[in-house]
Amino acid sequence: MENDMLKELKEAVLERISPKPEERAYLKEIAELLVKKVELIAFSMDLKDISANLVGSAARNTWISGTHDLDIFIMFPEDASREELEKKGLAIARKIAEESESFEERYAEHPYVNMRYRGFDVDIVPCFRVDSAACIRSAVDRTPFHNEFVKKNIHGLETEVLMLKQFMKGIGVYGSELRTQGFSGYLTELLVIKYGSFDNAITSACEWQPGTYIDLNSHGNIQHAEPLVVVDPTDPKRNVAAALSLDKFCMFIDSCRKFVHSPTGDFFFSKPKVPLTDTELLERFKARGTDFIAISFKTPDVVEDVLYPQLYKMELAVAALLEEHEFKVLNKGSWSGQETVIVLELMASTLPALRKHRGPPVWVHKHAESFKDKYENAEDVFTFYIENGTYVAEVYRKYPEARSILKDRLTSCSMGKQVSSAVKKGFEILVGNEILCIEDISFKLFLSIWPKR
């Protein structure tokens, strides 16, 4: 990468994403206010040995201008009971929520409260204050250790993190939710600590391969199967990149190479996508010459981290069901809004009436005879003959149309609990242009970039 150009580009990007002093000051003010509030409420509830802590990117100065997320952890003593933590933690958070614009109780391993507070997206999360990340009692207990490690090592590299995060956002690989399966903020920070700079991280990633192994503390002690392994500096058993999918890993490598070759601002700020019109979509379908089929049902009331793994599972199960009946699946994807839609693109959604059903070799006397008895003179058999040493019955295909298999057999597919029960409540099959009946603009966008995800 040419240095001058790159320097200019970096400055331009940082100008847009680096928080200005006032924005910083305001965030700091609100964060301190919330921390103080938690401690005061705990005090008023007569709870001892409780502290509040700002964690996450806000605490590390690695947040991008405009993203106003605050993670406040209420730290309970290690010997507190789980029940106490949940009950008291929630009570404190609820108390603060009283002053919020809106709030919601959410459930991960523990309950926590998410709220809109003076324009900030605030999570107030109870956790145990343990001695080391190795003895955590709940997954969230790890966060304060991550916070500590990053704060200790990131000094002077904050803008490099901003650059890398924004790059990943721009190319669509940022976020470790189960929907995205990309890079988490913590992972991004560790990569910058490892490679020392944005430039270096990008250049190094060009040569990544599945099995790339990064262990800042050289303390990793187990094997991992994921494409990228970044051993958690606070826990030798944990791969920070465990959620990263092979395709997101590859998309990152791919974009790094492109960026090294010709660095531009477009990598950081993807252009807003405008969906194609129905006429354009119809033209595109026609040009492809394939057959689209979709299953739509009411979106179950669960968080995305529960929903998306079940949708991905459903895609696989539905594709397998269709392939089992000789329908060739070219692409598949899922979209979720008010309703949820699984879309499959097939070579053809109808097949010939006739299917060749191959029996046992003629010389396997007993099996051959019973196959023959069953089919040779059956009413719905086209022909019966010997080919390559086995009996063949040409029978009527049970499902010459993909639509009818799905109607009959969809509910027997393995799809995960909530999706399965949503589908059982009712679903619709849309074939070909019928898909365009789904009016949601974001669904149209999903179709416009098909089959990309």
Place this chain on the structure above:
Amino acid sequence: MENDMLKELKEAVLERISPKPEERAYLKEIAELLVKKVELIAFSMDLKDISANLVGSAARNTWISGTHDLDIFIMFPEDASREELEKKGLAIARKIAEESESFEERYAEHPYVNMRYRGFDVDIVPCFRVDSAACIRSAVDRTPFHNEFVKKNIHGLETEVLMLKQFMKGIGVYGSELRTQGFSGYLTELLVIKYGSFDNAITSACEWQPGTYIDLNSHGNIQHAEPLVVVDPTDPKRNVAAALSLDKFCMFIDSCRKFVHSPTGDFFFSKPKVPLTDTELLERFKARGTDFIAISFKTPDVVEDVLYPQLYKMELAVAALLEEHEFKVLNKGSWSGQETVIVLELMASTLPALRKHRGPPVWVHKHAESFKDKYENAEDVFTFYIENGTYVAEVYRKYPEARSILKDRLTSCSMGKQVSSAVKKGFEILVGNEILCIEDISFKLFLSIWPKR
């Protein structure tokens, strides 16, 4: 098999196929006449040590009434030159042919003469009189040894041979020509010698398996890969059943089981087949829902034993070409009359415009880059993306229609010399109902029993 019923059935069959005394006497008279003629002509040409011999089923009393084939072998001394044998042998045969109704010179390893002589189909074949079948100089030299072996062992079993031959004819597995790939007359005789009777041969065959090994002299000395091995009693290295295909082997087993279960005359005398009308054929095509495609060309002027292996080879090559382009071939077959037609039945004769072209894994840097350079922004690429770690380019299918592949690429298929040159002179592609343009009634019959052979 119940004995009384079977006995009656055998009598009824033999009544129809066993030559009557007058027919036998007439055949004997003509055969003796021809043998004498050969010897006289040889004498008149001043050739010494030449004898003539009637061989084949006529010599062994295993011929079926109405089949008037005579094989007369002119036996030259072992030390004669190949040139002398060919020249003199042909001279003798031509001399006899002068008195024939019609004749034709044919070429196997040696030239020989086939003629219509007083209603008989006569082959006059020169060969070397060698000491044992192990020292034959030409393939035909083996025949006199076969003749000798059968004559010595068949006595009293002649009618059993007639029964087995007629059974094989009736079910369509008789004849070792390369078109049929069935049982030869000699093979049938050896099976009767082995099993002692028609009944026993049929019952034993019900349990045949690929690898069934019959060696009357226990002198076989090499491994054979064919489904049935019958070691030639006159040559330990030779499998008499080498020409028998797996499917004809299986069809025989299958019919033997059916016959044992319910023996009727239908096995011996297949009903004359009447082709379906065009309307019926169209209905049948429609019901199957598949797409037919055919290649027709002028039949090359070669004997069936040359033609059919080339047609079978062509079927395979054409099917492979179509499958290579993602067309799924369900059945294939060939028919030959004035013109020759290869017919293929496809799941579909048109495919979507779009084809997924999978590139190398993204992390194989150099290959991945050159794939990407070639396709990412190419004009005729639908989309370019990463899937399961590899680049995928969705490109326009070069041949969305089976017809166009065949038009473009047929002549590059491996089809054997004469067929290839016939095809290169010109061919026609017929799709769907166009096949019915071929008017020949025997072609219509071929379509009527499709996909049976």
